[in-house]
Amino acid sequence: MSLDLTLVDQRRISMAGNFAPEAGQVFTPREAASLVASMLDLPKVDRIRVLDPGAGTGSLSAALVNKIRHQVPSTTVDLVAVERDGRLVPALEETLQEIESLGQVNTSAIEADYLLDGVGLTAELGALEDPFDLVIMNPPYAKLAANAPERLALRPLGVEAPNLYAAFMALGLSQLRASGQLVAIVPRSFMNGTYFEQFREFLLARSVIRRIHTFESRNTVFGDSGVLQESVIVTFESGGKLGPIEISVSRANDPVPHHYTADYDKVVLPTDPHQFIRIPDEHGEDVPADKTLADLGLTVATGRVVDFRARSYCLNDPGEETVPLVYPGNFDGGVITWPRIMKRQKPQHFDARDDFARKQIHAPGRYVVVKRFSAKEEPRRVVAAIWDAEGPVAFENKTNVIGPITDPAVAVGLSLWLNSGPLDRLFRTFSGHTQVNAGDLRTLPIPDEDTLRSWGNNRKPALPGQNAIDQIVTEEA
Ligand SMILES: C[S@@+](CC[C@H](N)C(=O)[O-])C[C@H]1O[C@@H](n2cnc3c(N)ncnc32)[C@H](O)[C@@H]1O
Structure with missing residues (x-):
């Protein structure tokens, strides 16, 4: 019945x-x-x-x-x-x-x-x-x-x-x-x-x-x-x-x-201290990653310059104490092109003239920078690029900043991993939106340092095509 x-x-x-x-x-x-x-x-x-x-x-x-x-x-x-x-x-x-x-x-x-x-x-x-x-x-x-x-x-x-x-x-x-x-x-x-x-x-x-x-x-x-x-x-x-x-x-x-x-x-990744419950896609591919950024001794922070709160410090022209100011618009296929002419132009110089401003800059070094918001038309949620220059630098708030990273090969390996298809699919297993927070990056599985180094060895920061990236991080693990 x-x-x-x-x-x-x-x-x-x-x-x-x-x-x-x-x-x-x-x-x-x-x-x-x-x-x-x-x-x-x-x-x-x-x-x-x-x-x-x-x-x-x-x-x-x-x-x-x-x-x-x-x-x-x-x-x-x-x-x-x-x-x-x-x-x-x-x-x-x-x-x-x-x-x-x-x-x-x-x-x-x-x-x-x-x-x-x-x-x-x-x-x-x-x-x-x-x-x-x-x-x-x-x-x-x-x-x-x-x-x-x-x-x-x-x-x-x-x-x-x-x-x-x-x-x-x-x-x-x-x-x-x-x-x-x-x-x-x-x-x-x-x-x-x-x-x-x-x-x-x-x-x-x-x-x-x-x-x-x-x-x-x-x-x-x-x-x-x-x-x-x-x-x-x-x-x-x-x-x-x-x-x-x-x-x-x-x-x-x-x-x-x-x-x-x-x-x-x-x-539930055994390595995840926060025990996110992920919904892997059907392929559930094996990723060669069981570390976190913290395991590699790397910190993640949101870019410190909130431009609309520091308008008078964000300048179009260089000055005596200015340092490069990096926006998501400076991302350019794995590298950061600076200064850059953009469609919606952003000030490219940050005036580090006083204590307020100096607190917002990063020490000279090599950083992997990640966009906090991916545009809908971007095929991947996580978009990363490498900043590598001699002087101090300011990152705008719509970026997340990982580093500094001493070994250039590790930085390239990390950028390849973050820009890869397998990482993107992993990211989508726990995040339903297009925003990438510093907290998300802290929980992402990351390969160990040797693996990153082997991927980055003899490679330049500029990214190859998506297929080539995915091949590097899957076949050469
Ligand atoms: C989302 S509705 C779902 C109702 C039903 N389970 C269904 O699937 O159609 C949640 C129900 O819980 C009841 N509710 C809310 N707080 C409650 C509580 N503290 N104790 C018992 N019932 C509660 C509401 O009145 C409501 O009928």
Whole structure:
């Protein structure tokens, strides 16, 4: 027997009109709900205990119980759905009644705050005490300040949850039995950046990632609610062993997701101290890189001259105390051409006449400089070039500066690596935008110094064509 998911979806649509997506009350459409449920493996047990926190009108519960009924018809299901908003509870109860009508399903709708009533001193939700086999969620999202009650309530679990959705995931995970699975459809933001670093540490210490689903186009999942955000669906297994991760991608205009698997260490690089969760592309190529810039003793800084704040120091003509001022527009195929005539001309001289200005210049030396913003028409996100001159230099704020680097061959090798196709693909596994921050560069995998030197030996800083660059960094490793 199967559930009429059309009815469940109509209930969702009729309720959705009354709620504002900004309040985190975006309900999962039928197809997406089935996709989320499909990302769970069903345990081979007689009874499956399921939790749906922040259940809304129950779309996820319905899709999951439907799947259980099809795949393991003889299994009994105990389903707990928690919803804080009393206006949604009648609709949720209707859905749960329909679910119960499938037989061998016990449901309870609990009107409560999953976070505040579920844990901490005020915990009242006895129904949540026993561990669950499966947790399925499309949690609310909103930033949590350091002293937000939800964040404080979760702290005893050992987690810092900077967002409501992270708090839901952390609590859900802690309520799983060993080898139980949690699937969540959430914003991609927790997968990288420092803001969620402690949260990732918590997640990855307690569970392993089993599956990741992404959407190529931002408006595909919650299309009918007008929500535009980069969503992912991720399945975690509590206390599981590291193994290959199944990745799937929904492409615009193609109803069938594209599937492939990636090695765990391509998703969470063992060398990455920040444990970014990457989504490698299908080729998941082996890169000869297991160091970071810091391992090589190299620092990264954002160019110090913010030109609109230092207008009187940025000059068109040289003066007695001026030093070269380098903009992204000075990048020229791997080298920095200075001074340079540009279409939208930028001042090429920085007047280091006083202490304020002198603080903004770099010591003489050799630097690998990276654009902070790549233009859309540029085929790669990371665009690097070498600065190598005798005197001091000023880098404008739209650049990142790596170095100084003493060995010219290492600088050329690093520039080849940063400008390569494999590095670009790695970069795209964790960054969805065109900006390249100093923090991003610090986490990028970099080959060891000998490898960089061997690539750069007897080569000039000017870059060869893309194919030649890619050949150097893959074949000659
Ligand atoms: C993004 S909606 C998703 C609803 C449903 N899971 C779905 O997929 O259609 C999040 C739901 O969580 C509920 N919610 C928000 N904060 C909550 C809390 N602290 N405890 C329980 N439910 C909460 C909201 O009212 C909303 O119904």
